[in-house]
Amino acid sequence: MLIFDAHCDTLTRAVNEGKNLSANSLHWDVARAGQYDGFVQVLAIWQDPDKVKPSFEGAMRYILAAEKFQREAPRLKLCRNASELEGGLQEKKVCAFLAVEGGECLEGEIENLRLFYQAGVRVLTLTWNHANGLGDGADEPENRGLTPFGREVMQWMQQNGMVVDISHAGERAFYDCIDIARKPIIASHSNARRIHDHPRNLRDEQLLAIAKTGGVIGMNFYTKFIGPPGKADLTALIGHIEHILGIAGEDSLGLGADFDGMYSLPPPIVGVENLYSLFNTLARMNYSDEILEKIASGNFLRVFGNALEQTGNNMDKPVQASEND
Ligand SMILES: [Zn+2]
Numbered sequence: 001m002l003i004f005d006a007h008c009d010t011l012t013r014a015v016n017e018g019k020n021l022s023a024n025s026l027h028w029d030v031a032r033a034g035q036y037d038g039f040v041q042v043l044a045i046w047q048d049p050d051k052v053k054p055s056f057e058g059a060m061r062y063i064l065a066a067e068k069f070q071r072e073a074p075r076l077k078l079c080r081n082a083s084e085l086e087g088g089l090q091e092k093k094v095c096a097f098l099a100v101e102g103g104e105c106l107e108g109e110i111e112n113l114r115l116f117y118q119a120g121v122r123v124l125t126l127t128w129n130h131a132n133g134l135g136d137g138a139d140e141p142e143n144r145g146l147t148p149f150g151r152e153v154m155q156w157m158q159q160n161g162m163v164v165d166i167s168h169a170g171e172r173a174f175y176d177c178i179d180i181a182r183k184p185i186i187a188s189h190s191n192a193r194r195i196h197d198h199p200r201n202l203r204d205e206q207l208l209a210i211a212k213t214g215g216v217i218g219m220n221f222y223t224k225f226i227g228p229p230g231k232a233d234l235t236a237l238i239g240h241i242e243h244i245l246g247i248a249g250e251d252s253l254g255l256g257a258d259f260d261g262m263y264s265l266p267p268p269i270v271g272v273e274n275l276y277s278l279f280n281t282l283a284r285m286n287y288s289d290e291i292l293e294k295i296a297s298g299n300f301l302r303v304f305g306n307a308l309e310q311t312g313n314n315m316d317k318p319v320q321a322s323e324n325d
Helices: 010-016 058-073 082-092 108-116 147-158 173-181 204-212 236-250 274-282 287-310
Strands: 002-008 038-045 076-080 094-101 121-125 161-163 218-221 253-255
Touching: 002 218, 002 253, 002 287, 010 038, 010 058, 010 173, 010 287, 038 058, 038 082, 038 287, 058 076, 058 108, 082 094, 082 287, 108 121, 108 147, 121 287, 147 161, 147 173, 161 253, 161 287, 173 253, 204 236, 236 253, 236 274, 253 287, 274 287
Parallel strands: 002 038, 038 094, 076 094, 094 121, 121 161, 218 253
Antiparallel strands: none
8 A cells, every 4th residue: 555644743752852864763664665566755844832933944954964864764755746646656765755744944934945855855735833934823813914925925836836734823824825835735634623612623625625735634643633642542433534634625635644743542543663553544444445545645645746746947047926816
C-alpha cells in the first residue's frame, strides 16, 4: 500500500533533540516508513512561538538540516515537484515534501515566501494557533480573518505551485481562504468537530467547504483531537473517518497523523510502523480497496500533483502582485 501522510513534526523534533531521520526512537523514521510499498511524507518545520520568536533564518536552519538528513539517509528523497515524486516512488525512495507550519517566519515579506519556495518548501500552514501577520489561529478569541498580507501569501502560493494548508486557522481566516481559493485547499492535520468538539477540529460546513475546493482533510492521530485525551483509540479515530466520508466524500479524506507533534497515539498505533492496523480494520468494515487507496494516498497525491505540476518553470519568475479580487 502506498501511504501519503500530510503532516508530521519529526524533522523539527529530530533537529531539536539531536536525532536523525534514518532510524530513531520517534514516531517516524525512514527505516519504518520504507517498509510500505511506497511512502510520501510532508515534513513540517515548526518553531514553537512559546519558546522562540519564529524567524525566516530559524526556518532555513531546518531546511539545511533536512538536506543533511537526506545525505545521511540515501533512501530519503526531498521532492520539489510531481516528476521528482514520481521518480522517487519508482526508485522505492521514501519521498518527502517540506512544509512550513506558521507564517510568522515569513516576517511579513513575500520575498521570504519565494525564498522558501526556492529552498524546496511546497506547503505553508498559514497560521499556528495564535494570530500572526497572515491571520488569526484557532486559539484566538477575536477570530479575525486573513490580513491583506495573508491574502497576498495565499494568492502567491496558489499561483506558484504551493499547497495552502488551513489546519490551525481560526474560522474567519478559514472562510477568507475558501473565498479566494482558486485551487484545492488542504487541512493537513485536523479532525471532525461534530465527533469531538475541539477548536482545532473542523465543523461540518468547513469539511464541505474544503471538499468543494477539491481539497483534502488529513486525519490527525493525536488523541486530544480524536476524543478523550490519552484515551481515544483507533475505533474513535474511525468515527472521525466515517463522519468525514459522509460529509466531504471519499475524495476529500487523507492522513495527516501529526507524528512527533504529540505524545499520545490511539492504541494500537504506536508510530508509522503500524498504519495497517487502521486500514485492515477499515477493510473488515467493508470499505472497498478503492476507497482505502484514496484515503491512504490517492487523494493527497491528486492535490499535490495538481498544485505542483506547474513547478520547475517558474522558479525564477518575479514575485507577482496580489490581485485583491
Ligand atoms: Zn500542527
